[in-house]
Amino acid sequence: MSEYTYQDSEYKKRLRNEVLEKSITVAEQKKQAVNARKIFLNTTKPIDERLEAAKSMGNFTEPADIKKALAIFRDENQPEIIRSYAFSSVAGLVLSDEALMQDAIDALKAGEGEGQIALSALRILQLAEISSPDMMERHTASFKDALRTVVDHKNKNLRSIALEILAMEKDEFAQRRLLESLENKGEELIEPEVAIQFLAYDLHANYYPVLRQIAQNPPNQIAKREALRNLGTDVESKDMLLETVMNPEEDPEMRHAAVTALITQAPELAVDSSKRIIIEENGEHLDELKTALLNTLVYTEKRATSDRPENLFLETVSAESFNQELQRLKVSPGSAELKEMIDIYLNNR
Amino acid sequence: MNQGIIIRINDRAGTKKHTDYVGWGPRPAWVRQISPTSTLSVTLRNNGLLNGGRVTFFPSINGRPDMLSPSNQLSNITLPASSDQETNWVQFFIAGEFNQTTGRGAVSSRDKDTGVGVYDSSTNALLYTKSLMVRVRKNANRLTATERRDFLEAIMILNTNQGVTFPWKNLQDMHLPTTSREIHGRSCFLPWHRAYLLNLERDIQALEVSQSNGTVKSYAHVTIPYWDFFTTAQNMFTRDFLGFPDSAGVVQFNASNPLINWQTNLSGTDVVILGPKLRRAHRLQNSSSFPWNPSNTGTPIFTLGGQWSTFTRTQNGTINDYSDYRRFALGVSSSNLPGLETSPHGGAHVSWGGPIMRVGWSPADPLFFMLHCNIDRLWTMWQWLTPGYRFNPSDTNSYDRQGFGGTGTVPSSSTKGNYTEDTLWPWDGDDQAPRPSQANWGGLPASPTVSAPGPIPRLKQMIDYHAQYSQNPADHLGFDYEDIPLDYPRRN
Incomplete structure (x- = not known):
């Protein structure tokens, strides 16, 4: 590079000027932030004024400010929301300070009041998982313990994040509580449709009875859809899934969810059922379902048949006649999306 | 003619x-x-x-x-x-x-x-x-319908079990809780993820699908689009692109969107479950301290501008706060000053519920790669815009850890994989401590357009990505961003 020089282009100059202009704004913001911090840290000021200041005070970087912010965070006489803001404003320190990380875990576990402080602590700990994996690793056990403690917290948001993290970790305590939540209506930790998703991070066979129950007697349609989708490996659900797929009275979204589940255990059956729906059932109200089924066939049909070459492919609809029927469907009245998907399907044969 | x-x-x-x-x-x-x-x-x-x-x-x-x-x-x-x-x-x-x-x-x-x-x-x-x-990487929010479609088809093909290979699952398995310390929390965070993006992009560009008319559809023209999370991305989080979560946090897609078939294949999950099971909930919409505007569907709350804090850093702050690599990438946590890895990177991840919020699960969501594409773009923007450039691999301002890393039992800032002369796991096949215990996915895929960095990339090769410093076309890694040019020199 030494034999050359570079001259800033107009583009770069313009970007730098924009940066400069923004820097001026940032400088003003920082000046405002200094004032905001003074107000926020002044415990004699009215709460509303301090909360308003919190919105623009940003990070605390001066040692004296940090000390005061930590004192506020630890002061049980300070309002919960103020303590929550105080901790968020020193979040970066948690990434390198073992004691503060433990403070964050303790604050999460304590779950004081409405859970605001615990939520702030949890956010900081989530960032630490990304940026300080080595430190977080040393605190894994106490972090999980704190998460388990707050799964019963009245703050739903806090409960939900804690449950999801634990479910991802295949935590048996959280899995048991989620299952109980599904089984005991009225004592739900979290909505059933969300609980099913969390359990699906690590599906176990003992979940199937309750999932079947939800699929057949659902508290709501989303829960039914999620239950159906996660019964793909349950052999006992095969008939129910097929029944759902082939039931013309069923909600199209449920039918597609059932097809995708069926692919897992009976791919040939799922492919054949999909093809039958596409060519045998009529009505514009089915265009979206047909589009989705064709879309799924594009990515799964070859696999469904090639995975089991030793089996005679259950084929009540031959490939040739199916393609001919698609050509007919393409020139019939119907949605543009369906016709486009027919082209994509046929092109991929 | x-x-x-x-x-x-x-x-x-x-x-x-x-x-x-x-x-x-x-x-x-x-x-x-x-x-x-x-x-x-x-x-x-x-x-x-x-x-x-x-x-x-x-x-x-x-x-x-x-x-x-x-x-x-x-x-x-x-x-x-x-x-x-x-x-x-x-x-x-x-x-x-x-x-x-x-x-x-x-x-x-x-x-x-x-x-x-x-x-x-x-x-x-x-x-x-x-x-x-x-062919350059573009803002996902401005792709044409065809560009969107081609990208979605390509990643969906990679997300489909291809018999003996399952490319997307391989990518996920490189980015697990057990590999996190190799690739996060130290200087190599940015170079490693640059190679990781390149791995996916080259996998995409190598795809060919036979068509019924005897032609072959190639995806060689497809690049990873970036999610500019500092601005609203109203065209991204739609049912015909990256999807939009329903009230339960399950991402919804149009019937014709290839991602309707997405498989999350979470780490350690043996069972492959089909269907739009992808979860991406706006996790913190109920937080009073960080209100989220539901109409602003493209911006996660932790990267919203306006506030100057760990959680809400602006693009301007990200690019201009520091002129040396170490602080730019990692910040100074002992002074409560965030670097790029924590903010906006970490903030963008934890703005959501679902796989995207956690290190070991995040590549299950295709949004991961678009998020990281923007992180990589912010690095290139900083490299290009910082006076004096930051492309010289031997300059400590361009990268702080010069030479070879040492040995150890677990990855740390002083062990191999974090220094300019080190080869990058897992493409180097090194599965011995301090490296993660699995590294059997092969080398970095080759590109038909460039020879760099080869199957076993060295960390330093990731820095001068389009040969701004070396002026040697052989160093070009074969990707560029639409808004970050190569500067042409003048004779001294």
Whole structure:
């Protein structure tokens, strides 16, 4: 590079000027932030004024400010929301300070009041998982313990994040509580449709009875859809899934969810059922379902048949006649999306 | 039209497929007559489709581009009369045309919409046109419907079990809780993820799908789009692209969106579950301290501008707070000053519920790669915009850990994988401590357009990604961003 020089282009100059202009704004913001911090840290000021200041005070970087912010965070006489803001404003320190990380875990576990402080602590700990994996690793056990403690917290948001993290970790305590939540209506930790998703991070066979129950007697349609989708490996659900797929009275979204589940255990059956729906059932109200089924066939049909070459492919609809029927469907009245998907399907044969 | 002329780009031998792609860094090209009877003087000019991409030409000096002479045409090139195919090539270089005044590049919007026309210098008659593409990474929010569709199809194919291989699952398995310390929380965070993005992009570009009419659909023109999370991305989080979560946090797609078939394949999950099971909930919409505006569907709350804090850093702050790599990437946590890894990177991840919020699960969501594409773009923006540049791999301001890393039992800031001369796991196949215990996915996929970095990349090769420092086309990694050009030098 030494034999050359570079001259800033107009583009770069313009970007730098924009940066400069923004820097001026940032400088003003920082000046405002200094004032905001003074107000926020002044415990004699009215709460509303301090909360308003919190919105623009940003990070605390001066040692004296940090000390005061930590004192506020630890002061049980300070309002919960103020303590929550105080901790968020020193979040970066948690990434390198073992004691503060433990403070964050303790604050999460304590779950004081409405859970605001615990939520702030949890956010900081989530960032630490990304940026300080080595430190977080040393605190894994106490972090999980704190998460388990707050799964019963009245703050739903806090409960939900804690449950999801634990479910991802295949935590048996959280899995048991989620299952109980599904089984005991009225004592739900979290909505059933969300609980099913969390359990699906690590599906176990003992979940199937309750999932079947939800699929057949659902508290709501989303829960039914999620239950159906996660019964793909349950052999006992095969008939129910097929029944759902082939039931013309069923909600199209449920039918597609059932097809995708069926692919897992009976791919040939799922492919054949999909093809039958596409060519045998009529009505514009089915265009979206047909589009989705064709879309799924594009990515799964070859696999469904090639995975089991030793089996005679259950084929009540031959490939040739199916393609001919698609050509007919393409020139019939119907949605543009369906016709486009027919082209994509046929092109991929 | 073809009057016995041939042009080859990136591969003079013509043995590779899908070589006709350029970015902002000059790429080698060759022109010759096929069956010459006499010498021929030709001029090379743009001759692509209307609104297609355009290229800039560079003469060749000793096999390198003459960076001091970029031009919109190469005049009076003499094509020899020799019938020896090995010796009658004339080399030149081409790069995508970038207007340094407006800041806009003449990028392609579809494959092969750019053309290099070969004109007879004496008659100005068009003798031949070579089609190619100015291929760069673009803002996902501004993709055309076709660009969107091609990207979604490509990642869906990779997310489909292909018998013995399952490319997307391999990518996920490189980015697990058990590998996190190798790739996060230390300086290599940015170079490692640059190679990781390249792995996916090259997997995409190698895809070919046979069509019923006997043709083959290639995805060589597809790049990873970036999610600019500092602005609203109203065209991204829609049912026909990245999807939009329902009230339960399950991402919903249109019936024709390939992602309707997405498999999350979470780490350690043996069972593959089909269907739109992807979870991406706006996790914190109920938080009073960080209110989320539901109409602002493109911006996660932790990267919203306006506040200056760990959680809410602006693009301006990200790029301009620091001029040295260490603070830029990692910040100074002991002073409560965040670097890029924590904010906006970490903030963007934890703005959501679902796999995207956690290190070991996040690549289950295709949004992960678009998020990281923007993180990588912010790094390139910083490298390019910081006075004096930050592309020199030997400069501690460009990268703080020089030389070779040491041994140890677990990855740390002082162990291998974190230093410029180190090879990068897992492409180096090193599964011994301090490295993670699995590294059997093979080398970094090759590209037909560039040779760098090779199957076993060294960390330093990730830094000067389009040869701004070295000026050597052989160092180009084969990707570029639409808004970050290569600067052309002047003679001292």
